[in-house]
Amino acid sequence: MSSKKILLIAPTGQVGWELHRCVQTLGQVLAVGRNPKAQVFIDLADPDSIRSVIREVKPDIILNAAAYTAVDKAEKESELAYTINGTAPSILAEESLRLQALLVHYSTDYVFDGSNDKPYTEDDPVNPMGIYGASKLAGEQAITAIGGKYLILRTAWIYGLRGNNFLLTMQKLAKERPELKVVADQIGSPTWSRMIATATAHILAQLNSPLYPVEIEELSGIYNLTCNGQTNWYEFAKSIIAKNYNQPNILPIPTKDYPAPAKRPMYSVLSNDKITKTFGIELPDWDKCLQLCLASDLNNKI
Numbered sequence: 511m512s513s514k515k516i517l518l519i520a521p522t523g524q525v526g527w528e529l530h531r532c533v534q535t536l537g538q539v540l541a542v543g544r545n546p547k548a549q550v551f552i553d554l555a556d557p558d559s560i561r562s563v564i565r566e567v568k569p570d571i572i573l574n575a576a577a578y579t580a581v582d583k584a585e586k587e588s589e590l591a592y593t594i595n596g597t598a599p600s601i602l603a604e605e606s607l608r609l610q611a612l613l614v615h616y617s618t619d620y621v622f623d624g625s626n627d628k629p630y631t632e633d634d635p636v637n638p639m640g641i642y643g644a645s646k647l648a649g650e651q652a653i654t655a656i657g658g659k660y661l662i663l664r665t666a667w668i669y670g671l672r673g674n675n676f677l678l679t680m681q682k683l684a685k686e687r688p689e690l691k692v693v694a695d696q697i698g699s700p701t702w703s704r705m706i707a708t709a710t711a712h713i714l715a716q717l718n719s720p721l722y723p724v725e726i727e728e729l730s731g732i733y734n735l736t737c738n739g740q741t742n743w744y745e746f747a748k749s750i751i752a753k754n755y756n757q758p759n760i761l762p763i764p765t766k767d768y769p770a771p772a773k774r775p776m777y778s779v780l781s782n783d784k785i786t787k788t789f790g791i792e793l794p795d796w797d798k799c800l801q802l803c804l805a806s807d808l809n810n811k812i
C-alpha cells in the first residue's frame with residue numbers, strides 16, 4: 511500500500527489543503543499547485559501542463575482538488591471556467607485511463623436547479639442554473655464518458671478555517687458590523703472541508719487494501735459527499751457566531767434581496783445514502799461538524 515504514488519492537485523484550496531494532511535499515510539504524496547516558481551507545477555488551464563506532469567509522475571492515484579470556484583465571476587469568464595472545470599477533468603480522465611490510475615474528482619450541488627423537495631440522489635436529473643454549475647457538469651460528463659477508475663464526489667456549501675468561505679466571511683463581518691442580513695430561503699448542507707478530506711482518505715484506504723473484495727472499476731461513478739442534515743444560510747450564520755464575543759443582530763432576508771450575477775439552487779440537499787452504503791462511512795450532521803471545526807480553531811489553526 512505504501513508504494514502507491516498519489517498526485518494531489520491544488521494543495522492550497524480548502525479541500526486540497528485538508529487532503530494534503532489526510533492522505534500522507536496512504537502512499538507517496540506529491541502535492542502540485544499552480545505556482546510557476548515551484549519545482550513542479552500544474553496549470554489546469556493548460557492541457558500540455560496537465561499531460562506533462564502526469565506523464566512525468568506516473569501516479570497510481572490522482573486527487574483533483576482544483577477547480578474554478580468563483581461562482582459569480584464565472585458568468586463573465588465562462589471560457590476559463592469551462593477550460594478548468596470541463597476540459598481539464600477530461601484530460602485527467604484520459605491520462606488516468608492510460609495509466610490505469612484512479613482519478614478522484616470533486617463536483618457540486620450546483621449541477622441541480624433546486625426544484626426537488628427531497629434530497630438529490632446521484633441519478634436525479636441535472637439542470638445547472640449558472641456557468642459554474644454547467645462547467646462542473648461538463649467535467650463530470652467528460653470523466654464518465656472516458657471511464658476507467660474514477661470517483662466523482664459531489665459536495666456542497668464547503669467551509670473551513672482557511673480560504674474563502676461563508677464561515678470566515680460571517681466571522682469577519684460579525685466583528686465589523688452591528689447587523690447582518692443573511693439569505694434564509696436557500697437550503698443546503700454546510701460541509702467542513704476536513705470532513706470531505708477524511709472521508710476521501712477513508713475510501714482510498716479501503717480501496718488500497720489488497721483484501722478489498724470489489725474491483726475499483728465496478729465502483730466508478732458519482733457519489734454525493736456532504737454533511738448530513740440541512741439548514742439555510744441564515745441559520746448557519748447564527749450557529750457560526752453563536753459563541754462569538756461580538757453578537758451582531760442577524761436578520762433573515764429572501765434571495766431576491768441579495769441579488770447576485772449567478773442564480774443558485776434554492777434547495778440543494780444531497781442524499782448520502784449511496785456513499786454510506788458503498789463504503790460504510792457514516793457522515794456527521796452539519797451542526798456537529800461545525801462545532802468540531804470551531805473547536806479546532808480554539809485549539810490552533812492547524
Ligand SMILES: NC(=O)c1ccc[n+]([C@@H]2O[C@H](COP(=O)([O-])OP(=O)(O)OC[C@H]3O[C@@H](n4cnc5c(N)ncnc54)[C@H](OP(=O)(O)O)[C@@H]3O)[C@@H](O)[C@H]2O)c1
Nearest residue numbers: 520522523524525544553554555576577579616618665668
Ligand atoms: N467551495 C464550495 O462551496 C464548493 C461546493 C461544492 C463543490 N465544490 C467543489 O469542491 C472542490 C474543492 O473546492 P474548494 O472550495 O476546496 O476550492 P478552492 O478553495 O476555491 O480551491 C481551488 C483550488 O484550485 C486551484 N486552481 C484554480 N485554478 C487552477 C488552475 N488553473 N490550475 C491549477 N490549480 C488551480 C486553486 O489554486 P490557487 O490557490 O493557486 O488559487 C486552489 O488551490 C472543487 O471541485 C469545487 O468545484 C466546492
